[in-house]
Amino acid sequence: MAPLDMKTADPELMRAINRFHVMDAIRRFGPISRVEISDRTQLSATTVSAITAALLDDALIMTHQLGGIRDAAARGRPRVMLELNPAAAHVVGVKLALDQITVATTNFSADVLSSLVLPIRLHRQPVSVIADLVEDGIRRSVADAGLTMEQVSGVCVGLPGVVERIAGVCRASPIFGERDVPFAAELTARLGGVVATIDTDVNLVTLAEHWFGQARGLDDFLVISVELGLGLGILHNGELFRGANGLSPDLGDLMVRAPDGSGAVRLASAASEASMVAEAQEILAGSEHEHAFRLGRGIDKILELAAAGEPRILALLDRAGGALGFAIANLITLFAPPKVILAGAALEAGEALVGPIRRTVTELLPASLADVSEIVVHHWRDDIWARGAAAMTLRDLYGAPWNTTGPVVHR
Amino acid sequence: MAPLDMKTADPELMRAINRFHVMDAIRRFGPISRVEISDRTQLSATTVSAITAALLDDALIMTHQLGGIRDAAARGRPRVMLELNPAAAHVVGVKLALDQITVATTNFSADVLSSLVLPIRLHRQPVSVIADLVEDGIRRSVADAGLTMEQVSGVCVGLPGVVERIAGVCRASPIFGERDVPFAAELTARLGGVVATIDTDVNLVTLAEHWFGQARGLDDFLVISVELGLGLGILHNGELFRGANGLSPDLGDLMVRAPDGSGAVRLASAASEASMVAEAQEILAGSEHEHAFRLGRGIDKILELAAAGEPRILALLDRAGGALGFAIANLITLFAPPKVILAGAALEAGEALVGPIRRTVTELLPASLADVSEIVVHHWRDDIWARGAAAMTLRDLYGAPWNTTGPVVHR
DNA sequence: TACGTTTAATAAACAATGCGGATTAAATCT
DNA sequence: AGATTTAATCCGCATTGTTTATTAAACGTA
Structure with a gap:
């Protein structure tokens, strides 16, 4: 050694x-x-x-x-x-999702100066294509904010999956077909002197919640996002929690009991938006609602049917909530966070999804931890990701010196 | 704030x-x-x-x-x-288990100077009785080592359950009937000036593995002990991992899929020594082996029958291994540790238990984490707990100044 | 308006620390 | 015996934070 x-x-x-x-x-x-x-x-x-x-x-x-x-x-x-001094620095935050790219430019106070959304399906595009798209979005957002690239101190990209921030490598993500994509380096090379870093999308929003949101000043909490994929952010002892080597864990990879009691399944295939939509599509095959799922926003249809009280959809949400509750109970057992923040379009289903989550957590949590965690739902504005990315980059600019967690700079 | x-x-x-x-x-x-x-x-x-x-x-x-x-x-x-300087300080380590108390005195180099075992069933004894027994053990061990209590710099007690080390309170433990037992204060009061601290038993052995054992110099690893109860120790970024407020998590409280696929069960009721013995007793009720379980060492009988190839016992171990593997896979997903150390009497069953664990972990782990963790079995000597307790106390004596994790001193 | 009072911010003096370069210490080699 | 080599220490310097004293900027009162 x-x-x-x-x-x-x-x-x-x-x-x-x-x-x-x-x-x-x-x-x-x-x-x-x-x-x-x-x-x-x-x-x-x-x-x-x-x-x-x-x-x-x-x-x-x-x-x-x-x-x-x-x-x-x-x-x-x-x-x-x-x-x-808001003008002391400017940073760009990017969020990659399966169905869109969000870009925002903020100042040193994390105020959003300009933002744009590119509704592009990224699924399995080559890395270079994605990097090109992101580069264009960044340059446009910076221009929209009335800035030049020289005035940008850093770029932070959030994406779903398993990310090794320090190395700037995405180990695995639904976004990329490949494994071990050095996306930070790929992007930095295109930006001419501006350093890009990457992190889990949820980590960005976790930091944003810590700095600006519902968990301001709270040193321990969990963030769980239910989007097309699932995301997990952990703030522990005032710091973002990462596994060994700075590898951020992926909530979707956690195993839960299968909703039908037949063994174990990945949480991603039991409670993500993608899995719920697929299941609903199957359930409703041949019905009047079938075509609604062709339009890409299947989750909206699910919410609509849940609100209408469609029993099979409610049962579906109940199963998904049970699976999420199972995972959350285990996370509470490990981290004992005073607060668990839930977010994502699917949470709009309200009690139809949150109810089963709460019920399962209460059921599975040991008595000694029964009252430590409060589970809340937070509806995020679109720019929270950008503010998180800004916070992440600002933290690097004047960041905590005792953490050796700064990202590697690629040039 | x-x-x-x-x-x-x-x-x-x-x-x-x-x-x-x-x-x-x-x-x-x-x-x-x-x-x-x-x-x-x-x-x-x-x-x-x-x-x-x-x-x-x-x-x-x-x-x-x-x-x-x-x-x-x-x-x-x-x-x-x-x-x-070995003579610079002396500390006493104590381990409370359901069926015995182990006490050892060590010097500043964590060499064991004297040790003793009190084979006493502690189950649901009043706290004051247990504290009395521990006090007697400590005084005797110190005397055996040729020391006086004045020469003892600290005492550290390890016990199973949920422990809040900083507060010196045991939130829940199979040892105590009550909840929220302030055992550190209870013991310190009896020792006349010597400060006692408490921690999870597994945390002690985790620190011992880090300082002296198989994980020397390794900054991330898990320790899983299968005794009468189950224990989990996590070393993360070179530090013992604890939940919010310094609450150490209890492996037994993690939920796993039920071995028979019928839902969720606490891991403690699926894979602890206690649960395996109970199950074996049921399986073998009425057979020639039944009386062996009356003698208290049921696990030995299980190992014997497993070695003999008794199919129902092998199936039992397979189920237990599956449950453990399920939990371990989730822990690896979260912590990405390069090493997982297993220990405990039940592990003597060898492949009958370890095989299913490995198989399940491999089966449930996502591809991106397939090769990060090596699972090893470590056979502990009896004194490892004491050395861990010593390490814990020594760490307090010249401990890392950037951690505010020192325990509260009760007087 | 002049002067005192109060609170904020800075300046001066001091002590502790780590570092680089010069110096001393203790061994071997010639 | 003297040169050489490596270890350990001494000395002077730069940086830092703290305490104590001083200045700065407001208001109140005569």
């Missing part, structure tokens, strides 16, 4: 750690004054002053001019409020 | 981090010279010199007098070898 892999400490690391804490406080609570940063971080006022001076110098933060609302009874020298 | 919870950096933390790295290098590779520490840790020779001087001053390490074996062609000033 080579040198011990943990980082040793020197003054530079010390500064990096404290700079991160200051940045994090400004991001989370800004506009915020130096005194309050000092309070929250437990750093001395002097240190905060020195660090903020450097950050102002680098134009990463700026003073909030529109004087803060001073308490009427305020005395003494007023606090100068500090906040992120 | 109060102050940001991550530690801020100051010179003291810097020194603590580097001191840890030096200690860790000495522990892992000692006897080791200062230059080699410098090489391995990437710290400058000056810094290593300063830190080792302080450690020598505190008598935590000592110079290795029996001059190292110098290469015949060696030139220059000889290296002075450094190693842990």
